Structure formats: structure tokens, C-alpha cells
Ligand SMILES: Nc1nc2c(ncn2[C@@H]2O[C@H](COP(=O)(O)OP(=O)(O)OP(=O)(O)O)[C@@H](O)[C@H]2O)c(=O)[nH]1
């Protein structure tokens with residue numbers, strides 16, 4: 026297959042992968058001349074469009090001259106690193122994008138390391154050369170340093186380097202001359218990335234590396250034909266973890282631009298999608314019926330952060346959602362586990378409660394947000410890390426991360442102090458010029474839970490933080506997450522301005538006038554460290570007399586808007602976030618006030 030290339034685009038988050046794919050699609054004639062195409066068209070999920078990040082890797086294919094190029098757009102956020110690792114099995118080359126101003130960042134390192142380990146042919150593209158703060162020459166050096174640091178061999182380090190502006194759709198081999206289109210990039214791909222190896226006449230082997238879902242045809246398995254030829258209506262064997270079963274392939278597709286097209290056969294080297302075989306999951310091999318030879322299974326790094334998902338057992342349960350029972354939640358989560366291999370589910374001793382483990386807070390928050398939009402109600406606990414016991418020394422280990430922070434240097438004092446309180450240890454510090462500093466901290470994953478919110482506050486939104494799993498190491502001791510206690514409603518009712526006006530002197534409020542509350546719900550923060558039971562529903566005594574002065578207008582400060590991620594960051598171990606399609610509430614695990622040991626407020 027000399028007229029085929031398979032390439033993955035990899036980078037740190039936001040360095041411009043999906044934007045570059047837009048350009049490649051447009052310039053290869055995928056769209057008709059006047060077709061209106063959205064920016065970042067591959068980010069097709071609602072949540073991706075809203076957040077402006079890629080969550081799931083996606084396949085597309087373009088034709089350049091006589092060559093078909095299969096392209097895999099990958100997510101850059103560290104929580105979805107597992108995706109990247111798997112899809113690299115589909116391709117023969119990787120295009121590494123690096124932002125011309127930010128340079129290589131933690132996830133650049135992670136994905137490059139994986140690509141080198143897979144022996145992929147690598148190309149580098151310094152992107153966003155149009156940025157006024159681009160520092161191209163320095164970034165080029167940093168990229169070479171990174172390759173050397175990762176022990177790239179001589180062959181690997183002789184990569185072609187391009188300079189691009191994905192937004193305008195141009196690339197050039199010369200850092201000093203802007204390109205006019207993406208032709209230099211296409212040519213470099215065809216020259217650098219080898220045509221896929223694989224024998225079309227050998228026994229069939231198809232490796233399944235991703236799953237997708239289509240509302241018409243149902244579950245889709247996506248993978249690469251490593252050897253042989255897969256034919257429509259072909260009789261095949263499916264090698265799963267559980268054993269080998271026989272089946273028939275009815276719907277077979279390859280990629281063409283943004284479409285999947287039904288085809289009669291797919292030959293070794295190409296990327297395909299199959300519908301109608303529901304037993305298929307990631308890592309499985311579709312093989313020759315007579316001579317089934319499973320390929321090595323894809324392994325994925327262990328999830329490190331977990332949360333308890335439970336039914337909503339508060340008094341407002343079922344007022345809002347369609348799916349509220351433990352069985353419905355469990356079935357939904359089981360379905361998720363089938364295609365989201367970076368997640369794990371474990372049972373607890375209660376049927377209404379499951380532990381879900383993932384790679385990061387964002388990954389879990391996205392799952393919750395999806396469930397919420399589908400009409401589920403549930404309660405989730407504070408994210409916690411998974412601990413492990415070292416079999417040799419019998420000590421407790423916890424996951425550690427390397428966090429890279431980039432922020433205005435005037436905030437160095439406060440940031441360093443907060444991170445050390447969270448058991449972070451500074452490893453590196455560099456002044457970046459223009460008043461910014463880049464610091465690296467080795468810190469337990471636990472220490473980063475809920476840190477992002479504080480960090481953004483402390484740096485007035487000017488801080489960037491990225492963290493990357495570093496490894497398992499000794500448990501660092503307890504961390505205190507939140508100094509403030511909670512103002513906890515002591516009864517069910519409707520919050521009033523009259524009551525809230527008094528409460529707001531104690532700390533920030535999470536509810537406004539008219540909000541429905543219940544016993545055990547957090548209505549605000551108590552600046553003192555303890556929880557306090559309060560009555561936010563108290564109404565003003567009506568009298569016939571106008572009391573002098575007391576009738577001034579009572580104005581409430583706007584309540585703190587709790588988004589899902591803020592809420593997860595905020596709660597502590599004794600609390601839960603209650604999630605329904607239209608509400609996010611904070612509550613105590615134990616709702617009844619007399620069952621909790623707290624000081625009684627007035
Ligand atoms: N100035 C400039 N901005 C760009 C360029 N390419 C992309 N961007 C912007 O960078 C932002 C991120 O672009 P994306 O294409 O979503 O980045 P990504 O790498 O796909 O991000 P993730 O998939 O979330 O990792 C968007 O706001 C783009 O408009 C470029 O060449 N120049």
C-alpha cells in the first residue's frame with residue numbers, strides 16, 4: 026500500500042491539533058467550495074465544543090494527490106493520555122505540534138515519549154508562528170533538548186521540522202519565511218511517514234484500538250488491519266479477553282473526510298470501523314476463522330483518582346431527573362466502562378454505591394456532566410487518590426505528579442506556600458522574561474485536588490498549570506484541603522433575603538433568595554473552621570408597626586455559582602455533590618443535624 030499513510034497528531038493541550046486538521050481537510054478538497062464549516066470541526070461532541078478541548082480522539086482521512094492519509098486527532102489534556110497511547114497503535118507516524126510561544130510542556134513530553142516507544146516516525150511542527158510572542162528559535166532548541174532527554178536515537182532525532190500557522194492553514198520548512206498553504210506539510214508527511222507494512226494475503230489480524238457510538242448503527246469498533254484483508258460478510262473469529270468466538274462482519278467502513286463510507290473490503294494497513302459486533306472491546310483482535318492469531322493486547326496505565334457515585338438519597342431526589350435508581354446508574358456506568366478504558370469501576374458494600382477510578386478530575390467531571398445531561402441524578406464524593414502497598418517494603422505508596430506552573434512572578438510567595446502546604450516540593454524554577462516564572466513541583470496527586478481553583482484565584486486568572494503522572498512513591502502524610510467550615514441548613518424550606526442577609530456576615534453564600542434548601546445542605550461557607558447549622562428560611566416577623574431604621578433595603582451579595590468542577594474541588598470528605606439535570610447542590614453526607622457533631626448557630 027504505497028499510496029496510504031497513517032498519522033496521529035499529538036501535542037500538549039491547545040497547541041492547535043484540531044485546528045490543523047481543519048486546514049488539512051479544507052486544503053485537500055473535503056468540503057465543497059462554498060460549504061460553511063465550523064472551526065475545529067472534528068471536536069463534534071457538545072462538551073468538546075463548549076470547553077474548546079478535544080476529549081475523544083477521532084479519525085478522518087484526506088486524499089493528497091494519489092495518496093490517502095488517515096489522520097487521528099488526539100486529545101492534548103493529560104486526563105485523556107490513555108486515548109493517545111492506544112491510538113498510536115493505529116499509525117506509522119506522529120506529527121508533534123509545539124506552540125511557538127509556550128514551547129514543549131508536560132503533555133508534549135508524555136505523548137512524544139509514547140510515540141518514540143512505539144517506534145513511530147516523527148515529524149515536528151512548530152505551530153502558531155503568527156503569535157506576537159512567538160520565540161521560534163528557542164522553542165526549536167527546547168524541542169531538541171526534549172528528544173535528547175527522552176533518549177531518542179540518531180534516526181529519531183533527524184526529524185523534519187515545519188513552521189506553521191494552523192489557523193491560517195500555512196506551513197513552511199523555513200522558520201523565517203511564512204508558508205502560503207499546507208503543501209509543505211503534506212509533502213513532508215508523504216516523504217517521512219512510511220507506507221504501512223502488513224501483508225494483505227496473510228491470515229487476517231485487525232487490532233481494535235477505539236470504540237465509538239453512532240445513533241443509527243450503534244457501537245463501532247475502530248482499528249487497523251494489521252495483516253490480511255477483511256471482507257464484508259466475512260466469517261471471522263473474534264479474540265477477546267474471555268476467549269475466541271466466531272462471527273460475521275456485516276457493516277464495514279473506512280474514513281473519508283468527516284464521513285464513514287461503507288466498503289466491501291479493507292486491506293492490510295488501512296484503518297476501519299465495524300458496526301454490529303457488540304462483543305468487541307478495546308484490545309481485541311478480529312482474526313482469521315481458520316487460523317486465529319490474537320495480537321498483543323493494548324495496555325493502558327492504571328487510573329489513579331477515584332470517586333464514589335451513589336444514588337441521590339436527599340429529600341429532592343427524583344424531582345428533576347429521569348434516572349435515579351442504583352440499578353440505572355450502575356447500568357450507565359457499566360456501559361461507560363466498555364469503551365472508556367481509562368476508567369475502572371469497583372463495587373462497594375452497598376448496591377447503591379460504586380467507586381469509579383479515572384486518570385484525573387476532569388475525566389470524572391466530564392462523565393458526570395454527560396450523565397447529568399442524559400437525565401441522571403446522583404451524588405458523588407470528593408475525588409480521592411488510590412493508595413497502594415509496596416509489596417517489598419510493605420509501605421503505603423501514593424501517586425505523585427510533576428506539576429508545571431507558569432504565572433506572573435509577583436505571586437510566587439503565595440503559590441509556593443500553598444503548594445508546600447499540599448506537600449509539593451519545588452524541583453525547578455525559571456524566569457521566563459516578561460515578568461513570568463515557570464516552576465516545577467513534585468507533588469502527590471492528592472495535593473492537586475482542588476488546587477486549580479485556588480490557583481486561578483490567587484493569580485487573578487493569569488496562571489497556567491499542567492501536571493503529569495510521575496510515578497508511585499511514599500505517602501506524604503495528611504493534607505488539609507479546606508480551612509473554612511460550612512453553613513448548613515437545619516430545615517427544609519425556601520431561603521429568604523431576611524435570613525441570608527444575616528448569614529452573609531459569616532462568609533460567602535452559595536444560595537440566593539428563593540432557593541429551595543433542605544436539612545444538611547450547604548448554603549454557604551463559615552469563615553470560622555467549623556460547620557454551623559443555620560436556618561436560611563427564617564422570615565421577618567410581620568408587625569403592624571413600622572420600626573424605625575429596620576426597613577432599609579437588604580441587599581445580598583450575589584451567591585457563589587458552583588459549577589460541577591468547582592463543587593468537586595470545594596467539598597471535603599464529609600460532604601457530597603448532589604447532581605441533577607438542573608441543579609448542583611452541596612450537602613453533608615449525613616443530613617440529620619443531630620447526627621452530626623456541630624455547634625448550633627442562631
Ligand atoms: N494564533 C494562533 N492560534 C491558533 C493557531 N492554531 C490554533 N490556534 C488557537 O489555539 C486554540 C486551540 O486550538 P485547538 O485546535 O483546539 O487545539 P488542540 O491542540 O486541538 O487542543 P486539545 O485538543 O484540547 O488538546 C484555539 O483557540 C485556536 O484558534 C495558530 O496557528 N495561531
Ligand SMILES: [Mg+2]
Pocket residue numbers: 042043044068078079098099100101
Ligand atoms: Mg483538539
